[in-house]
Amino acid sequence: MGTLGFWRLAQADPGWTAAVDPDGTQHRAGDLLARANRLVHGLRELGLKPGDGICGLAPNGADGLVLYLAALQAGWYYTPINWHLTGPEIAYIVADSEAKAFFVHPRYASEGARAAEAIAPERRFLLGTGEGGAVAAFRPMAELTAGRPDTLPEGRTAGTTMHYTSGTTGKPKGVKRPLSGLDPDDAAELMSFLPGLFGITPGQPNAHLVTSPNYHTAVTQFGGTALHMGHTLVYMDKWDAEETLKLCERHRITNSHLVPTHFKRLLALPEEVRNSYDLSSLRWMIHAAAPCPIPVKWAMFEWWGECIYEYYAATEGGGTLATPEGWKSHPGTVGSAWPISELLIVDDAGEPVPTGSPGTIYMKMLGATFEYKGDPAKTAENRLKDFFTVGDIGYLDADGFLYLCDRKADMIISGGTNIYPAEIENEIMIHPKVADVAVFGVPDEEWGEQIKAVVEPAPGVAAGPELVAEILGSLEGRLARMKWPKTIDFIDEMPREPNGKLLKRKLRAPYWEGHDRAI
The missing domain is CATH 3.30.300.30 (ANL, C-terminal domain)
Incomplete structure (x- = not known):
């Protein structure tokens, strides 16, 4: 341990460009570190202790990243909230997560203000600066951070994210993991195991393109880990096909996280547009979240070459990985189990099914434990011994490659x-x-x-x-x-x-x- 982790890297090289906002604003690692440190000092004065949580309603960019970096070095749970939600839906998550602080970007101040009654007035903060009636519900961020030291806080301990995933009742549930008690940089270094499965290497020159909203689990996971590995995060505000190609060329993007809809939109661009950008930097373009039609995947391989990886996983933990070679030899697969993950395919009675027979997919991951916050029944219902399921149906072939037949019955x-x-x-x-x-x-x-x-x-x-x-x-x-x-x-x-x-x-x-x- 000792070579990765944002806080460690930022102290060693404060001048490294750690993040680029959608408007092109560049943020040095040292500046982000100072902002995160001041936020920890301010929130500790507000009474936050390890095990507490904070919520953020922020667009893609450095503001939300600072919340993440503060929580993960202070032993707090960070819950990024879907900014498409309405006030009552946001209020539910703020209340259910038992957040001790709620941060809202001016862009979402209107719905954020409708959710504000879910938390005490002194615990609501407006990111950056903003004006307008809705903003009156929040304290300026400066009241929390101004005058606070930018030094590393004492007694640092690893926090984690707590993302919300919907239950069968339609009400979201927080996927809550126990805190590790590790040094934050050591915990961040352990996170690099997953990108390591794809062969992703640490350090510069590497840049990760954030294509989707930061409230998604995978976006936080892959973007956060890329940062902890010393990559530059390049944020998109709203996904656009040609803009993706422009950013890949301009920032020499090496890795990203995409969904098949992105592929379909990219392939729909005129051929002269597709061929006019230098994409030679691409090395690990990873996709998931929905089934990718086989012809679409082949077309992307023809265009981008051997840099397209696929995985299947869940917020709860565990999953599969399909390398370019693995997928090409098993078209349509979502991959084979991670080395620290196991798959189990069972029938309705919970008994294992033969190779090639469809059944409910159960997974487990070494050392991964979780609960659906406030819903022990849902936690128990989705378990089989120490495996869990999200209700998907699939089968394993003789080589151990997983194929999806159906998704959650109704999702x-x-x-x-x-x-x-x-x-x-x-x-x-x-x-x-x-x-x-x-x-x-x-x-x-x-x-x-x-x-x-x-x-x-x-x-x-x-x-x-x-x-x-x-x-x-x-x-x-x-x-x-x-x-x-x-x-x-x-x-x-x-x-x-x-x-x-x-x-x-x-x-x-x-x-x-x-x-x-x-x-």
Whole structure:
């Protein structure tokens, strides 16, 4: 131990460019270190102790990175919040995580202010500077950090992130891991094991392109670890295909984390645009989060060469890795188990199935323990001995390579983002003109899946465009727009069993005819 970890590296070389904001602003490692140190001193004066948590509602860039770096050297849990959420949804996470401080960027001050009642006024802070009525709910960040020392705090201990993942009830649950008690830099060095599986090397010249919102687990994991390995983080504010190519050329990007939707958009660029950028620096372009169509993957190999890696994993821990060679010899696979991870495929009775037979995928990772915060039932339900599942279906071939057949029965994956129908159904069901509702994913050429709602109108209510508009209008301010159904169809009677169980597969099947998604 002793060669990696942001805080260690920043002290050794404060002039290294550690981060580049979407607007091009460059941040030296020494400056980020000083900001993170001042924040720790300020929050300790506010009473924060190891084991406490903080929440951040911040766009991609250095502001959110400073929150992460402060928490991870002070023994705190850091929860980055999805900025597409509405005030009540944000408030739920702030309250449920028992956050002792809540940081909001001016860009999200409106919804952030609606969530502010979830935490005491003296514990709400506005990142940077901002004006406007909504900002009055927050203290300026300077009140916390001004005049505080920029020296390394005493008694440093490793913190971690606590990301929220939705449960079957539609309410998100925090995936909480025990704190390690390690020195923060030593803990950061241990994190480099995962990128090491891909062959990623530490130090300069290396640059990691952050293509997706920082509230995603994988984005935090891969971006944070790249930083701890001495790479420069280059942030995108909003993903754009040609802008990706421009940034790769300008910053000599060596590694990134992508989703198949990105590939489809990149391949849709005119050939002259695709060929006009120097992408020779690319070495480890990693993708996950949704199934990648085999022809799309082949096309990316033809364009970018042997730098495309794939993995399958979950916030909870464990996973598989497909190297370029591994995938090409087993097209369609999501890879074989990490050296510290194990896979188990079982039938409905929990018994292992033969090679090549589909079953529920269970995983475990050496030393990884977690609980769904505040939900011991969900924690227990997803376990089989010391393995866990997220409900996906797949099979292993004779070489130990995993193939996915289906995803969580009901989860919608749109553009690489997980969307949980139960939460949407709960909001639509409130509408007085709705008797019953089912929400599921249907095929979408660009996004993989789009959100479809099927509604049984209340007795005497006419189905039609007016009712669609009314239902969607009722979601305003209660449900993030990314979760709104793209289309709503109507049905006379919802197919339910006598025990009330909805036969969602019956509803979904016609929409998937002719497509390769397992029903």
